[in-house]
Amino acid sequence: MLAPALLERSDIMLSTKEILVNAKNAKNSALVTSKEDRKRAVLAMADAILENKEQILEQNRMDLENAKGKISEVMLDRLRLTPDRIKAMAESMRTVAELSDPVGKTISEYKREDGLLIKKVCVPIGVVAIIYESRPNVTADAAALCVKSGNVSVLRGGKEAFNSAKAIVDAMKSGLEKEGFDKNLVNLVEDTTRDSANELMRANGYVDLLIPRGGKGLIDACVQNATVPCIQTGTGICHIYVDKFADLEKAVKILDNAKTSRPSVCNAAEVCLVHRDVANEFLPMVYKALAEEKNVELRLCEKSAQIIKGKTAGENDFDTEFLDYILAVKIVDSTEEAIEHISLHSTGHSETIISENTEAQKLFTSLVDSAAVYVNASTRFTDGGEFGLGCEMGISTQKMHARGPMGIEEMTAYKYVIEGNGHIR
Amino acid sequence: MLAPALLERSDIMLSTKEILVNAKNAKNSALVTSKEDRKRAVLAMADAILENKEQILEQNRMDLENAKGKISEVMLDRLRLTPDRIKAMAESMRTVAELSDPVGKTISEYKREDGLLIKKVCVPIGVVAIIYESRPNVTADAAALCVKSGNVSVLRGGKEAFNSAKAIVDAMKSGLEKEGFDKNLVNLVEDTTRDSANELMRANGYVDLLIPRGGKGLIDACVQNATVPCIQTGTGICHIYVDKFADLEKAVKILDNAKTSRPSVCNAAEVCLVHRDVANEFLPMVYKALAEEKNVELRLCEKSAQIIKGKTAGENDFDTEFLDYILAVKIVDSTEEAIEHISLHSTGHSETIISENTEAQKLFTSLVDSAAVYVNASTRFTDGGEFGLGCEMGISTQKMHARGPMGIEEMTAYKYVIEGNGHIR
Numbered sequence: 137m138l139a140p141a142l143l144e145r146s147d148i149m150l151s152t153k154e155i156l157v158n159a160k161n162a163k164n165s166a167l168v169t170s171k172e173d174r175k176r177a178v179l180a181m182a183d184a185i186l187e188n189k190e191q192i193l194e195q196n197r198m199d200l201e202n203a204k205g206k207i208s209e210v211m212l213d214r215l216r217l218t219p220d221r222i223k224a225m226a227e228s229m230r231t232v233a234e235l236s237d238p239v240g241k242t243i244s245e246y247k248r249e250d251g252l253l254i255k256k257v258c259v260p261i262g263v264v265a266i267i268y269e270s271r272p273n274v275t276a277d278a279a280a281l282c283v284k285s286g287n288v289s290v291l292r293g294g295k296e297a298f299n300s301a302k303a304i305v306d307a308m309k310s311g312l313e314k315e316g317f318d319k320n321l322v323n324l325v326e327d328t329t330r331d332s333a334n335e336l337m338r339a340n341g342y343v344d345l346l347i348p349r350g351g352k353g354l355i356d357a358c359v360q361n362a363t364v365p366c367i368q369t370g371t372g373i374c375h376i377y378v379d380k381f382a383d384l385e386k387a388v389k390i391l392d393n394a395k396t397s398r399p400s401v402c403n404a405a406e407v408c409l410v411h412r413d414v415a416n417e418f419l420p421m422v423y424k425a426l427a428e429e430k431n432v433e434l435r436l437c438e439k440s441a442q443i444i445k446g447k448t449a450g451e452n453d454f455d456t457e458f459l460d461y462i463l464a465v466k467i468v469d470s471t472e473e474a475i476e477h478i479s480l481h482s483t484g485h486s487e488t489i490i491s492e493n494t495e496a497q498k499l500f501t502s503l504v505d506s507a508a509v510y511v512n513a514s515t516r517f518t519d520g521g522e523f524g525l526g527c528e529m530g531i532s533t534q535k536m537h538a539r540g541p542m543g544i545e546e547m548t549a550y551k552y553v554i555e556g557n558g559h560i561r
Numbered sequence: 562m563l564a565p566a567l568l569e570r571s572d573i574m575l576s577t578k579e580i581l582v583n584a585k586n587a588k589n590s591a592l593v594t595s596k597e598d599r600k601r602a603v604l605a606m607a608d609a610i611l612e613n614k615e616q617i618l619e620q621n622r623m624d625l626e627n628a629k630g631k632i633s634e635v636m637l638d639r640l641r642l643t644p645d646r647i648k649a650m651a652e653s654m655r656t657v658a659e660l661s662d663p664v665g666k667t668i669s670e671y672k673r674e675d676g677l678l679i680k681k682v683c684v685p686i687g688v689v690a691i692i693y694e695s696r697p698n699v700t701a702d703a704a705a706l707c708v709k710s711g712n713v714s715v716l717r718g719g720k721e722a723f724n725s726a727k728a729i730v731d732a733m734k735s736g737l738e739k740e741g742f743d744k745n746l747v748n749l750v751e752d753t754t755r756d757s758a759n760e761l762m763r764a765n766g767y768v769d770l771l772i773p774r775g776g777k778g779l780i781d782a783c784v785q786n787a788t789v790p791c792i793q794t795g796t797g798i799c800h801i802y803v804d805k806f807a808d809l810e811k812a813v814k815i816l817d818n819a820k821t822s823r824p825s826v827c828n829a830a831e832v833c834l835v836h837r838d839v840a841n842e843f844l845p846m847v848y849k850a851l852a853e854e855k856n857v858e859l860r861l862c863e864k865s866a867q868i869i870k871g872k873t874a875g876e877n878d879f880d881t882e883f884l885d886y887i888l889a890v891k892i893v894d895s896t897e898e899a900i901e902h903i904s905l906h907s908t909g910h911s912e913t914i915i916s917e918n919t920e921a922q923k924l925f926t927s928l929v930d931s932a933a934v935y936v937n938a939s940t941r942f943t944d945g946g947e948f949g950l951g952c953e954m955g956i957s958t959q960k961m962h963a964r965g966p967m968g969i970e971e972m973t974a975y976k977y978v979i980e981g982n983g984h985i986r
Contacts (some may be wrong), residue, residue, distance in 0.1 A: 164928055220776070246949045252938060254948055261960055262930065340784070344960055357763070359788050365961040388981040393985035501978045502592055505687065513677060513981025520984065522697040523679055523977070524671045535686055535769055535974040536790040537962040549960040555924045556938025560818035561947065 152332045155290060155323050156342040159263045160554035162288045162320035169286060169317075171237045177317050178233035178280050182226040184311025185276060189222050195303035196272065203296045207270075209401075214271050215297055225273050225304075228527070229280040229329060235526045238545050239286045253555045255408030261549050262344035265364075266529075269350050270294040277303045279308055279322045281529055285547040288321050289560055290343065292336060295328035302326075337362040347542075349530045352457065367538060372402035372485035373457050374515040377474040377500065379415040379491035386512060387490040388421045391463075393514040394488070396430045400459050402531060403486050403518040407454060407464045409474045410440070415467045419443045437466040437504065454481050471496045474513045475503045484533045486508060486515035507533055507540035577757045580715060580748050581767040584688045587713045587745035589686060593743075594711060596662045602742050603658035603705050607651040609736025610701060610729065618791030620728035621697065628721045632695075635825075637697050640722055640744045649761050650729075653952070654705040660951045663970050664711045678980045683973050687769035689791075690761045691954075694775050695719040700726045704733055704747045706954050710972040713746050715768065717761060720753035727751075752811050762787040772967075777882065792963060794955035797827035797910035798882050799940040802899040802925065804916035805838040811937060812915040813846045816888075817915070818939040821855045825884050827942040827956060828911050832879060832889045834899045835865070840892045844868045851888060862891040879906050896921045900928045907931055909958040911940035932958055932965035 169177070185192070196217040204214060243256040245306070264287045268274045275291055282289035293301040301324055309319040325332045336343055337358055342470075346366040348358045358366050376394055378387045392404035410418055423444040426432040434446030435453045453464040454477075468474045471489075478487055487508035489500040497511045508518045518540060520528025524541030532538045538546035563597045571910055575583075594602070610617070621642040628637060668681040689712045692701045700716055707714035718726045720744050734744035739983055750757045761768055762783055771791040773783045804813045819830035848869040851857040859871030860878045871890070879902075893899045896914075903912055913935035914925040921971055927933045933943045943965060945953025950968030957963045963971035 163930075167927055248947075248949070252942065254942075259930075363784050365959060366960075383983070389983060390985055397986060454829045503589055505684075506590075506976065508977040508979060510979045511981060513979055513984035514986055516986040517677065517679075517984070518977075519977065522673075524673070534790060536792075539975055540977050550964055551931065552933040552943075552965050554933060554938055554942065556936060558808070558814060559938035560815055560941070561822060561939055561941040 139522045149326045151329050152325055152335045155325055156263075156339055158320040159288045159290050159323050160342050162261055162318045165284075165318040166286045166288050166321055171240070173317070174237060174239070174284050174286060175233050176285050176315055177312055177321070178229055180311040180315040180317075181276075181280060181283065181308040181322075182229035182233065182311075184307045184314070185222060185226045185229065188303065188307035188310070189219060190479040192222060192300065192303040192307060193217060193219070199299045200457050201298055207296060211296070212271065217272055217302070218302060221273070225276045228273065229276055232277070232284050232527050232544075234281040235284060235544050237284065238548055241551055250559060251557065252559045255553045255555070256550050257553050259551050261547060263288045263290060263342060264547065265290040265292065265339070265343045265346045267292045267333050267336065267346070267348045267350065267354060267358075268294070270297040271299055272300040272304060274349070275304045275324075276308070277527065278529060279305070281298065281527060281544060281547060283312075283321050285544050287322055287547055288323070290323045290325060290336065292325035292332055293328070298328050312423070331419050333357070334361065337364065337366070340364055347530055366531050367530070367542070368534045369532055369542075370402045371402070371483045371533060372531075373407065373455065373480060373481060374403060374405045374485055375487045376405045376479050376515070377409040377411055377468075377471070377478070377487070377489045378411060378414060378418055379471060379489055379493065379496050380411040381493035382411075382414060382418075382490040383492055384414060384418050384421060387418065388425050390488065390490060390512070390514050392424065392425050392430065395426060395432060395463050396461065397514075397516055399461055402457070403515050404459070405463070405488075405515050406456065406458050407481070409466050409477060411471070411474075412439070412467050412469055415440065415443060419465070422465070431461055435462065435464045437461060439467040440465045453529055457483070471499055475500060478504055478506070483498045485531065486510065486518040488513060488515055492513045564949040569655065577750055577752050578762045580750055581764055584713045584715050584969060585746050585767050587743045588687055590743040591708075591711050591713050591746055596665070598742070599662060599664070599709050599711060600658050602708050602737055602739055602746070603654055603959075605736040605740040605742075606701075606705060606708065606733040606738075606747075607654035607658065608648060609732045609739070610654065610884070613728065613735070613806075614644060615700060615734035616726040617725065617732060618644070618649060624722055624724045632721060636695065636721070640725070642697055642725060646698070650701045653698070656791050657702070657952050657969075658711050659703040660709060660969050662709060662752070663973055668975055675984060676982065677984045680978045680980070681975050682978050684976050686972060686974050688713045688767060689972065690715040690768045690771045691763065692717045692758050692771070692773045692775065692779060693719070695722040697722055697729060699774070700729045701733070702748075702794045702952065703954060704730070706952060706969060708973060710969050712972060713748070715748045715750060715761065717750040717757055718753070723753050729960070733908070754856050758782070759786065759829060762789065762791070765789055772955055792955070792957050792967070793959045794896040794957055794967075795827045796882055796908045796958060797956075798832065798880065798906060798908045799828060799830045799910050800832045800834055800903050800907060800912045801830045801940070802834040802903070802912070802914045802920050803836060803839060803843055804899075804914055804918065805836040806918035806921060807836070807839060807843070807915040808917055809839060809843050809846060809937045812843065813850050815913065815915060815939050816847065817855065819941055820851060820857060820888050822939075822941055824886055827882070829884070830913075830940050831881065831883050832891065832906070834837050834891050834902060836896075836899075837864070837892050837894055840865065840868060841964065844890070847890070854909060856886055858887045860887060860889045864892040865890045868911040882908070882928070886959055896924055903929055903931070903962050910956065911935065911943040913938060913940055933958065
């Protein structure tokens with residue numbers, strides 16, 4: 137209804153503009169769904185994923201064939217689907233279907249003395265574009281979360297996974313149609329060149345929110361070029377600060393977990409700051425637990441290099457998201473210096489203080505300006521599932537709208553609905 | 562503590578960069594204030610405005626002298642300060658001081674089975690830059706609202722009001738200092754050329770939020786050029802839709818109020834959409850009440866021009882914020898067509914349906930995607946004071962973070978503070 141209808145042309149490629157028009161036109165059909173509708177729609181999408189398993193696996197084999205030799209083994213594994221992984225994908229969508237749905241809820245209400253009733257109501261954002269990489273399950277998760285929250289999704293995945301993503305989206309569309317929903321609630325961008333990403337960044341009037349999920353290059357490109365509202369996600373230079381009042385046994389376990397339990401993810405620690413008063417005792421513990429036992433490469437500031445062996449930290453080592461078995465180490469003179477270092481070098485994702493001193497804890501949690509600030513716990517907990525949100529669309533490292541793991545509530549906005557009876561001012 | 566300290570040079574002009582450094586350095590002193598501190602700080606600023614009344618009036622006379630002949634009488638009046646207006650300015654700041662302060666509040670809390678406590682805590686945004694025009698009271702209001710919510714403000718007003726704004730800011734700084742607060746909680750940009758506005762738009766790492774308050778040109782420049790998070794405010798092409806089930810007496814009163822009670826403000830109506838079934842009866846009422854009695858110029862679609870006298874609407878008349886005694890009028894065939902027209906032409910500010918039919922009301926409030934959607938009331942209520950927020954920083958017309966009137970809550974963000982005892986994942 138809102139823009140010229142397009143002909144059905146499932147056999148030929150749609151331009152990004154055509155897809156955006158389809159998405160905008162689907163907004164109203166999303167807005168008139170009930171909570172029950174949205175749950176039913178997501179369940180139908182999950183069923184359809186299972187029903188079209190063979191087709192999805194076949195397209196995935198084609199992607200794997202094309203990618204062989206072009207991407208690393210780790211990336212190939214991320215791209216690979218199996219019957220079990222498809223089952224897990226459908227299960228994850230069913231979990232989303234069962235989440236509590238905030239859309240339509242009256243957040244607050246104010247009745248004026250003159251009888252005018254002002255309600256603040258939770259509403260979907262509208263058209264949400266997501267630029268992501270090659271894991272096929274992101275396609276299913278993002279689509280499910282958007283449909284559940286009344287949003288229309290425009291998915292733009294990596295080119296290595298295009299055939300898999302297309303098969304998954306086609307399946308989800310068929311599930312939606314079968315249950316009588318608009319199949320354009322879910323849309324896949326067919327152009328996987330940089331052009332389409334740029335087009336999404338500047339699609340004012342079509343895209344209500346852009347969520348880039350990917351490396352620093354993509355996020356920076358969005359910050360510099362996007363004219364649509366955009367949420368920065370994911371880049372994590374996370375710090376563990378070991379205070380002079382730290383329980384050092386606790387500290388080394390937390391540091392080990394934060395660094396080595398899964399080094400490739402954004403909530404892994406990249407930097408350890410150590411108070412000078414405990415450095416002589418703590419750094420040898422770090423050396424043993426991380427360098428010796430886990431083969432972590434240490435990049436040391438001048439002072440810490442006088443205590444343990446390791447590479448000397450270079451200019452960029454305190455500003456790099458290694459995503460690898462590498463840890464930068466620096467000795468600081470005070471909690472204040474640790475906070476200052478974090479303020480200058482952090483990406484605003486997650487930081488931890490290890491300390492048994494409540495004053496130091498309080499100073500740290502008050503002044504560190506990151507999405508998640510921990511006391512005596514691993515940064516690895518920054519995750520929608522771990523935080524009890526049931527799922528996540530990404531981890532926001534900015535302050536506007538959403539911060540930290542973005543669950544279903546963060547995929548909504550609000551509007552004011554005001555009921556009068558001839559009220560004038 | 563976070564950047565090199567600057568020398569005191571109150572006699573010479575500071576560069577915008579120097580001011581941004583000062584503001585960033587003041588963030589931590591804002592973060593350690595208590596609710597009582599923030600209230601006391603705003604009250605001290607209000608007192609200082611009154612104490613420095615003569616100085617402020619003198620600087621304002623200089624601005625008026627310089628502006629004479631260069632700006633309209635209306636603009637000159639907006640710029641003019643009087644003892645009464647200064648008193649009102651201080652009163653308004655005192656109202657802000659007394660508002661309920663959300664900073665530090667735990668918004669929600671989740672304790673995991675393993676004992677990890679995840680708290681979502683309300684925090685200030687940080688450094689808030691505001692680009693505005695020539696009304697001196699905006700300087701005082703914006704500074705007060707920022708200090709009250711724990712934010713540091715960087716104010717960049719219009720050049721016509723620079724001397725007045727400087728005197729007001731100097732007074733507020735002296736009030737802050739007297740009570741032992743950091744005077745750089747409030748900052749005024751001294752360069753009033755376009756350069757400083759551009760610098761603020763791209764001050765990543767310094768400005769946490771940019772709020773442009775002004776005309777379409779300024780807002781568009783921010784959307785196109787800003788790389789810092791930015792909230793679009795104020796532009797209002799507001800619609801009144803008169804449904805076939807409207808009480809026409811009510812409708813004409815609401816339309817008259819929305820158009821003529823204060824045509825120069827953003828919540829004034831610019832467009833009236835009329836259902837064809839009531840056009841023959843309603844349009845003559847509009848002609849009488851608005852054109853004849855209030856001298857409103859009507860710009861009519863083809864069909865409405867067959868019913869009443871008026872200019873023919875040109876191509877842009879349904880996309881213009883007139884801010885004047887001008888109303889565009891269009892006949893539509895259905896509520897759906899009215900909604901579609903609004904979707905294509907509205908700026909997302911405020912829209913009204915006049916109807917006694919609950920189905921039509923519901924369709925309109927569900928599908929119209931604006932900050933404030935009214936049933937049987939004037940759009941003129943979209944205002945922080947009228948909505949019970951006590952004050953406002955502007956009216957957001959976007960969907961991320963804040964929508965509609967932005968009060969003190971909308972000047973905050975949240976972060977997660979997580980308390981563990983050696984928790985690892």
